[in-house]
Amino acid sequence: MELELSLGDSPAPAKGxxxxxxxxxxxxxxxxxxxxxxLGVGTAxxxxxxxxxxxxxxxxxxxxxxxxxxxxxxxxxPVELSLGCPLLPASAETGSANSEECRRGFEANTVLVxxxxxxxxxxxxxxLPMEVPVRQAADQEAAEDEENSGVGGGARKKLRLxxxxxxxxEGSFKEHSxxxxxxxxxxxxxxxxxxxQVEVWFQNRRARTKLKQTEVDCEYLKRCxxxxxxxxxxxxxxxxxxxxxxxxxxxxxxxxxxxGFSTARVCPSCGDKVTPRNPAITASSPAxxxxxxxxTLFARPHFGAFTVxxxxxxxxxxxx
DNA sequence: TAGCGAATTAACGTTACATCA
DNA sequence: TCTGATGTAACGTTAATTCGC
Numbered sequence: 001m002e003l004e005l006s007l008g009d010s011p012a013p014a015k016g017x018x019x020x021x022x023x024x025x026x027x028x029x030x031x032x033x034x035x036x037x038x039l040g041v042g043t044a045x046x047x048x049x050x051x052x053x054x055x056x057x058x059x060x061x062x063x064x065x066x067x068x069x070x071x072x073x074x075x076x077x078p079v080e081l082s083l084g085c086p087l088l089p090a091s092a093e094t095g096s097a098n099s100e101e102c103r104r105g106f107e108a109n110t111v112l113v114x115x116x117x118x119x120x121x122x123x124x125x126x127x128l129p130m131e132v133p134v135r136q137a138a139d140q141e142a143a144e145d146e147e148n149s150g151v152g153g154g155a156r157k158k159l160r161l162x163x164x165x166x167x168x169x170e171g172s173f174k175e176h177s178x179x180x181x182x183x184x185x186x187x188x189x190x191x192x193x194x195x196x197q198v199e200v201w202f203q204n205r206r207a208r209t210k211l212k213q214t215e216v217d218c219e220y221l222k223r224c225x226x227x228x229x230x231x232x233x234x235x236x237x238x239x240x241x242x243x244x245x246x247x248x249x250x251x252x253x254x255x256x257x258x259x260g261f262s263t264a265r266v267c268p269s270c271g272d273k274v275t276p277r278n279p280a281i282t283a284s285s286p287a288x289x290x291x292x293x294x295x296t297l298f299a300r301p302h303f304g305a306f307t308v309x310x311x312x313x314x315x316x317x318x319x320x
Numbered sequence: 321t322a323g324c325g326a327a328t329t330a331a332c333g334t335t336a337c338a339t340c341a
Numbered sequence: 342t343c344t345g346a347t348g349t350a351a352c353g354t355t356a357a358t359t360c361g362c
Contacts, residue, residue, distance in 0.1 A: 158331040158356055
């Protein structure tokens with residue numbers, strides 16, 4: 001017996017991977033939930049030069065800031081954008097108190113007026129008595145690198161995004177798992193991060209989502225395998241039963257009701273209607289074969305609400 | 321050339337456990 | 342013996358890097 005296990009279409013099979021192919025569902029959702037960013041701040045033009053820099057290239061970091069167009073995030077020039085906050089009520093976008101809360105959450109990378117730096121760690125800024133938003137932690141890092149560049153300090157510092165930043169990115173990710181250059185730069189400005197950081201976050205987030213989905217698929221395949229093994233055993237037993245009955249003496253048929261002869265069964269293997277020559281089979285088992293557990297298997301589970309519409313997977317660059 | 325996926329590195333946080341006063 | 346503080350190894354998470362396509 002040969003059983004074929006199909007998990008649906010696989011639009012872009014991963015090369016060299018043994019993991020199940022991921023098939024996004026709910027395609028088209030993004031068509032309606034596309035986060036629209038209407039900003040007039042700066043341009044989306046941005047080179048990826050910073051992707052080539054190393055932690056030991058502070059001067060490029062500084063240059064990076066200029067190229068990003070948001071070189072300095074000083075308190076005297078806060079970025080006021082009307083980007084919708086997916087995790088907050090609509091009023092949060094209208095400059096209300098909620099909007100202030102939303103924005104305050106992204107000022108985690110702050111320095112107290114007395115000069116106590118927080119090194120980009122997550123902290124509750126609302127409890128701080130007085131603070132001013134300053135350069136984002138990566139910028140501090142660049143500054144520190146500048147200081148340490150001559151001392152051979154090559155250890156890279158890891159920024160820890162604040163809860164609010166992560167939450168906002170999560171919300172944005174739920175809207176669209178990929179970014180256009182404009183979305184990237186807008187998000188970066190909104191969250192007080194570098195565009196490169198936003199890009200990296202989305203890359204990592206996609207990888208995590210895929211990993212989770214792979215785990216879900218793995219569990220699903222295990223269950224499929226178990227159920228198919230059970231089905232296989234059941235069919236083997238049925239075959240053995242049939243063989244045993246075929247060798248049974250002919251008068252055996254006499255004990256069976258006549259109705260058994262007219263009842264059609266469905267072959268569980270091929271799906272064809274079968275009129276049993278040996279009605280004993282029909283009598284000893286339901287007229288209609290019980291629903292195979294296999295048939296109920298293929299409602300494939302999906303991890304989370306993350307979906308990628310094939311059309312949206314590669315969004316055209318806004319600058320191209 | 322930009323953008324992405326995959327693999328990898330490394331920083332950081334958490335937890336369990338051992339040790340000691 | 343119990344308890345709280347301390348140190349640390351192991352492990353998980355995730356930002357960041359690198360490379361190839």
